[in-house]
Amino acid sequence: MGIKSALSRPLAAYVVHRDRQWQREPVAAQLRLLRRLAATGAPTAFGRAHDLGALRTPADLARLVPVRDYEGLKPYFDRTQAGEADVLWPGRPLYLAKTSGTTSGTKYIPITRASIGNHINGARDALLHYVHATGRSRFLDGKLMFLSGSPVLEQHHGLATGRLSGIANHHVPAYLRRNQLPSYAANIIEDWEAKLDRIVEETLPEDLTLISGIPPWVQMYFDKLLQLTGRPIKDIFPNLNLFVYGGVNFAPYRAKLFESIGRPIDSIELFPASEGFLAFQDEPGNPGLLLLLNSGIFFEFVPAERFFEANPPRLTIADVELDRQYAVVLTSNAGLWGYSLGDTVRFVGLAPPRVVVTGRLKHFLSAFGEHVIGEEVEGALREAMTQFPAVEVVELTVAPRVSADPGQPSRHEWLVEFARPPADAAAFAGALDGALRRRNTYYDDLRRGNILVPLLLTPLPAGAFQRHMKRLGKLGGQNKVPRLSNDRALAEGLVENP
Template sequence: MLSLKAALAKPFAKIIYKSIQKWANNPIETQNKVFQKLISEAVSTQFGKDHDFVSVNNHNDFVNRVPVRDYEALKPYVDRVVAGEENILWKGKPLYFAKTSGTTSGAKYIPITKESMPTHVEAARNAILMYIHETGNAKFVDGKMIFLQGSPVLEKQNGIQLGRLSGIVAHYVPKYLQKNRMPSLKTNCIEDWETKVNAIVEETLPENMTIISGIPSWVQMYFEKLQERTGMKVGDIFKNFNLFIFGGVNYEPYRAKFESLIGRKVDSIELYPASEGFFAYQDKQHEKGMLLQLNSGIFYEFIKADDFYTENPKRITIADVEIGVNYVMIISTTAGLWAYNIGDTVQFTSTKPYRVIVSGRIKHFISAFGEHVIGKEVEQAIQEALVGSDAEVSEFTVAPQISPSEGLPYHEWFVEFEKEPENISALAQKIDASLQKQNSYYLDLIEGKVLQPLKLTKVKKGGFQDYMKSIGKLGGQNKLPRLSNDRKIADKLADLGLTK
């Protein structure tokens, strides 16, 4: 028998589904409206005045007046907002700053405004409601749910609260879900990640957990600790756990490991949230890609990744994108980010409606030899190589070896196995064959004897967690880059003695 809450979830899901179909079926008109509203709302801001927004009537005008910027280039404006000035990037002051760890500039402060905050919350809610509408499954709303996240403790800077995005969002859990939410506030505020996960294990063990959510690598750590504590599969500990919600990284490399830890298959929903905006979520269980949020105060532009570092790359809107092309995603938002490069690359899997997958990071690629290998390609290569094998991979990253002690240069794959293959070199050959098949530049370099086939280096069990801990990025929203164009990670792994 369904509870009242579960029974009400279904008609509510239907209402939300219909409202989403309206804008999803009118994508270009929807984006035009978002664009016009953004420009009109920001005409009198400092940024709007500096870039002559009063004369911007269409996308072409915008391209001519507003260059693409990353955080470093936008920082002079952000610094003024952080200092407490009003009407700089957006009207008034932001409600929050989402503090993220930047690579070159130290901490980044991403503004979240009164207009942008609700879109983060609604997209997360709608992802679950679309799942309920599609599957008819609403029983899970009566159980306990957990989101492995950063601490909700917020600091103040010039009257504006700042913290991690997941910590900020924790303050917006709807009232009807408050009683279902885990962990307790006290546990959620623990800063040390390992201590926090141990406390979460103790707190959740006696509960009826139905939804578990978080970045796969950190949820894996939670599952492993549950198993260590009980000697049981996660699916036997939590018999009603049937929905895993994740974001931040591709789930596929983790899927086999998760099904082994859980002991059975569970449905999953992929999300694409970031401090800069909630961009997409999986709206169908059996469709590839996530529904791009075209009605959330975000105007999207795209630049072909292959052209991104050329003199004057072409910026296009969703009207001109093609399926399967690797694009750098550029956003303008109600948080006052303008033609902003978040650093992600995406590919469209569908244009009716517009669905995307995250293919990697524009800075996380290997092109030390002109091969342009991206995250999606290395992930697919390892997945294909593991088919039919009993080997299990926990985590991996790839780096170029430009000056080996002997022979030609190569790509070095650092792989942490949960279960090692019988024949490591055979696995390496399969990975290399898949990469050659996917990437013609890489194939040409191998055939032209510029590169030799990849080499695989084993990382000790728990090695990548030790690496993340050593750089102060264990847990929360932190992710290991799948690939780098240098050997910083590779050298650190060796320095710490984490390779075999």
């Protein structure tokens, strides 16, 4: 056992013990945090405009601060970027995290001196919880691969700006830098395919023990290795035993990824966002992600089905229920106040609070009133693949086919890239349709009433999603394929230019 793996064990025990302190009183921990945030934010421009000095309780927050998304807070973000200090948080941000927006183009999310630790320590603590739960720490002595965006930061109105993963790269602890892959020279390559070729070249001779990244892009890396060597990943990296991921559901990718490796390996799911590091999987085998209630973020939860009402309820950790869909609202030491993250979660545990990420508020399919969410699509796919175990899926998206012609009935279209297609595509489509009906009563009602006919399964050729993402300039890094759409822009792009 190397020195890093040996020293990680007492540190892991300390971190787990520390976290268990606030887990015993999660409501009290959140209330203390809210009061600290309000006291710090009160002298700012936002604080004065919203009387944060009078904020003592979650009810005060709901009364004083409306829920806003990025566009709603943009006037304050613009003032910060123009050079004004003390707008949303004391001083100016340390960084701006650059991310794609849905209606406002590129978003620039502030990261403050107070909030940078939330991002860095969240990922670190996820690994330490794993070490403590399993006793497995030898991976820390090998090479750790982080497939991420470029660490090159640009200046945006005098503020260092880049992708979150690139910003985080600047805060990797010194004791891990000698373990870190890829090299800086490889990581700054902007073209994803050229970058991947360089990473493959760099990593082949190394003892890779951990890999972190979004599953489809990790699969691309594995595919390159397989093409070059003809060997499974387990033979190239015999000590690779841990996969860390976030941003998408792992389930659709699991079978192909593990087949590429040649054996299952442990995995840790994270819930990171440019707005904050929210949760991580603290218990191997437990799909629930531990909400980080003492890390600079005060959480509110709005029942997803009521989010777009004029005054929807804003619940705290004390009020939530198991197995309901909630939209996540943040108030944080990044200077985000009543900020709608856009993600939805479902609680699978309350003591301590654990969630699974179920989708995006804006990524649902309700062209016919069915309001299908990502979790339901992925669950239906998982059920169908259980019935057809030979099938392997690379990527998928679902879109409506709306028709005004009675001879061409409306339906959902599933556009799927298979690594191994089903021998009977019609039977597989029927299994998907039935599984979705069991998960979504509105879809089932539409099917029973013949308003919708059985879904259309459209297989796509190998590499279709990669080529389309490349055309959009979104190949690699932290970019994700939307699982659901209410229009056919993505679907038509895939079908017309496969």
